[in-house]
Structure formats: C-alpha cells, structure tokens
Amino acid sequence: MAEPLLSVRDLVVEFPTRRGTLRALDRVSFDIAEGEVLGMVGESGAGKSITGAAIIGLIEPPGRIAGGEIRLRGERVDNLRPEAMRRIRGRRIGMVFQDPLTSLNPLYTVAEQITETIRTHLSVSEKEARERAIALLDQVGIPAARRRIDDYPHHFSGGMRQRVVIALALAAEPELVIADEPTTALDVSVQAQIIDVMKEICASRGAAVMLITHDMGVIAETADRVAVLYAGRLAEIGPVRDVVQAAEHPYTSGLMGSIPTLTQTADRLTQIPGAMPRLNAIPTGCAFNPRCPKVFDRCRTERPEPQPRPGGRQVACHLYSAEAAAGATHG
Template sequence: MAEIPLLSVRNLVVEFPSRRGTLRAIDDVSFDIAEGEVLGMVGESGAGKSLTGAAIIGLLEPPGRIAGGEILLRGERIDNLAAEPMRRIRGKRIGMVFQDPLTSLNPLYTVAEQLIETIRTHISCTERVARERAIALLDRVGIPAARRRIDDYPHHFSGGMRQRVVIALALAAEPDLVIADEPTTALDVSVQAQIIDVLKEICAERGASVMLITHDMGVIAETADRVAVLYAGRLAEIGPVRDVIQAAEHPYTQGLMGSIPTLTQTDTRLVQIPGSMPRLDAIPKGCPFNPRCPHVMDRCRHDRPVLIARGSKREVACWLYEAVREEVHHG
C-alpha cells in the first residue's frame, strides 16, 4: 500500500465572488507534503501562495471560499469541517507562523500567558507543567534567559526574538505540520538566517512537516526539500529543490531564476521576463503565462497545459514537454 501523505491537496479551487463575476484566485492546484518534508511554495505577489496556506488552515477571508477540490490531512478531509473541529485542528495538528510577528502575538498578554494557554488548550496538563514546557520551548528557539523573559510582553522583544516566540507558539502543541507564511520577510538578513535555521532544526527534531511560503528563492534553496512554483493561481512546476533551482523546466521558473541577482555572477544583464503577472480578472486563455513566454506555441493560447511528469519526482505544466514526450513516443 502506498504511504498516505501527511497533507494532500487535490484540485483545490479558491474563488472570490465579486460584482463583475467570480474571480478564480487558485485554480486546480494539487500537491502532497510527506511526513517530515519541507515543501517550499514560491511565487510572486498575487500568485496565490498565501491563499493556498489560508485555505489549508481554513482561514480564508470571506467572501473567498473553497469552490472545489479537497484537502486531506493524513487521509481525512479537513476542507469541509465545521468551525469548531477545524479550530481544534489548527494549533494542535497544524501550527502557523506568519510574516509579521507583532500581529500574531497579543500585545496585552505576556508571552507566558499566551504559550501556556496554547499548550493547555491542546494538551491536558497542569499550569505548572505547561509553564515548564513553555520555558523549554523558548529556550529551544534560542531566547536567552528564557525563564526570566517568559513573563515579558511581546513589545519587550526585538523583531527576530518575537518571531522566535511565534515559532515556539506554533510548535507548542507539537503539530504534524507547520505552515510558515513569509516567516523572515520582515527581518534583516542576519536575523533571517538565524530564524531559518531555528525553524528547520526544530521541525526536523520533532518530525513536523513544513509548508514554507515565500517569494524568496534563496530561503527555499536553504530550507526546502521540494518546491512548488505558483503562477497566477496555478502550479507551474513542482519538484526537488535542487532540480528546480539548477535546471528549471517551466519557462516561467527559468525566467524567475535568471532574474535573481546572485553574489557570484559577473556583470551580466539579468534575465528579464517582459510584462507582469496578469490580474485575476484578466487571466489569459490557455496557459496563463503564454503572453510573456519566449517559447509560446499556438497550442498554449487555447489549451491549458496539464501537469506533465518529468522523471519520478517532478511535474511541469508546460506543453513544451508534451511535444517532447510525443516525439519520443513516435520515435
């Protein structure tokens, strides 16, 4: 029997009804996250990466709604759960880390109160045990003098330290999956590296899977096992990090990789993808990338490409590879 993935997203569709018709922000996105795996989800603003995360944890802002597909956690559907059972899954089985640590912490409660509350909501234990657990957690995420600082309020901590507290909070109930949405975007580079290391280590230690949502390919390269590239609400390419970064196959991913300035390159021009990502109400027919694609073919303007398997671990939504496959087949 095939192993059931920890998280399985099948043909997810997220829609926003609006006065001028329904906008499809996520269109037929499918992916799995295995036990203990770190999946990176990368894309530019408006690609739908944060929405995918919000849909999984049932926190879509109305009027946004899941209009199709299913989300399975260890084989059980969680996309159609009522508010209360979903609330129990959030925190207990799926932890969350958001971009801005100041908005994920309540400014009126001390870090101790927030951590102890979270621990006791999901795990039955005494206040004292919960407090010891909280201190151990803070210590583990690298907060110096955790025993003393646990009674401080969030504003007493610096940005990087606050994000550590948020990570501790996300892991307090020992979830199976942590969804981290741009966890380091608000931080300086030197602090970013520390936070990535903490997140990576602590999740590996506890066997938690991570879905890391970011616009920064560098962060993905350092952290993820596999990466999914989103474009205009659709999956462009998914595969092992090394393959996607070093030999991208989708023309969009290729353009994206080439447009990133690196520390080692000489004074060459950056690859430039003409135009910008389409707005939700103007997604082109066929492949959404076709007006910007250097390899566009007639077919791309009419037929939407399906995910084509490339080897055992990789899938690309591009007709270029269908042609290759057919040629091989006929030859």
C-alpha cells in the first residue's frame, strides 16, 4: 500500500488544569490517503476539532500534544518549530473554519488576501497570482469573479464568504484541507451548495480533505471514509457506506439510530441513555460502557483497542475481539 498522505499515530492531547490533567484526545490513530475525504464525527467535546487543531499545530496553550506522532508524507510535523509549522499551514495544509469571518481579514480585499497567500507560498508574479485567484473564485462559484475580486469580505453574503474561504484555503495548492464544521453556520439551502463546491474543487485539485462535523448527513454525502470519535477516543473508522448503514460499534449504531431522517417510520427515535462523560470523569475500561446496551464485564475494566475488521474497517469494541466473542452473547 502506498504511503498515506497524513498519518496520525497514538495521538494524545492533554490540557493541564488545576484539578488534574484532562485528556482531550487519547491515543487516536488514523490515516488519510492522497485525495481522500475523511469525515471526522463526534458529539461536542469528543475531540474532533482538537484533532484538526493538533494536525495544524494550533492547539491553544496550555493544551499540548503529550504523545504520539503526526506525519505528513512520512515527515513528522507534530514537533516542528512554530515558524516551520507556519510554512506548512497554508502551503501544504489549507484550513476552512465554521465562521468565515474569522478566516478573512476585514481590512483587505479578497484579491489582496488570496494573491498574498499564493505569492507567499508559490513563486509566481503578481499578475499570475491574480489570474489564479480569479480562476479559483470562479471555480468556487462566485459569479462575476473578475469584478468581485476587489471587494471586501463584508460585501459578500455568508455563503459567498465561505466560498471565498474555500478558495483561500486552496490558493497555495495544498495537499490536505482541514475543514472544521464548514457548513454549520450556514442555512440549509446554502449548506448543500458549499458541500458540493468543496467536494468538487478538492477532487479537481487532488487535495485530500479532513471534514470535521457533527452532521452525519454531511459526512454521508461527502466523505469516503469516516472516523467516529467518542470521549477523545476513536470508536470506529471505515468506509462511509459501511459505517453509516451497518455500524459495528454500539455507539455508532446508537448515534445513527438517534438521527431523524426523511424516510423513517418509527414513532420514537432510538436513544442512547445518558450523555458523553466529561473529560474529568471518563469511566475505566471502555469510555462508552455505562451507556452501552451490549456491555459486559470486560468493558468495565479493559479499554478496547481498535480491531481490524473486514472491508478495511476498525472498531474499538470488545464485541469484536476474538476472546470476547463468547462473552458478548449474554451482554
């Protein structure tokens, strides 16, 4: 198998507080292949945004990467000095955040911001950079891009702004785009447009995408593979169709059952009792065990490690480890 574009191994992110150290991410491992769209889902506090922040080296102090490694094309990026990391951000990893206003500087025109990014990272002339910027804006679906490029961000509507952000993220032709809830702040009808644009432009430029969202629907429409996080740990990762339609981890299947859909017929939604534990009260063993309908003794004492499953899927659940198969039947 070819070397993955991004490889995250046993990543641990900790936040020291005066009441003890909180583990926001606990030994998370996954790969992103070249040109692949990896969805990252989980509830608030599961650690999905922190995973993205760790990859681009933007974890807010006092939080820190306390273990594991992150490799971009085999080269470690988790221990780089800040200025080396700055060169990678923007050039090799592009970013799209939830609120387009935080990614755009209100004092500069769109043209200035995009050409600056292009010229910082690529050696092209001013004129060439501008032409590229116009082509990019055109590609993300901004009508009359040649005319609108000299507008300021506040001249654009919310959906158009997010398109500009996507153009900006792709300006330096990065290999990977990390999109953190890129559609959450947008209206339903605009959300669909932005998903389409992201999918198309990243595919046409061969950029891989790590799509962080709480919305399973967005993942189902966009991602090739999906990783499900729970309480800072990886519960399940695999091809999106398998995970969405036949989840193996009890948390994933509970999560899927709790989403109302346009075709369901049941009167009641499946619900997982309880709530995700706070980081300072993660139960021993499997973090999901107090809420799990299939819990058995081993779940309460021993943390399950991700098990390879058929179809390139991995599931961190004792139900799928060979020795426990017998125990599971009376769970």
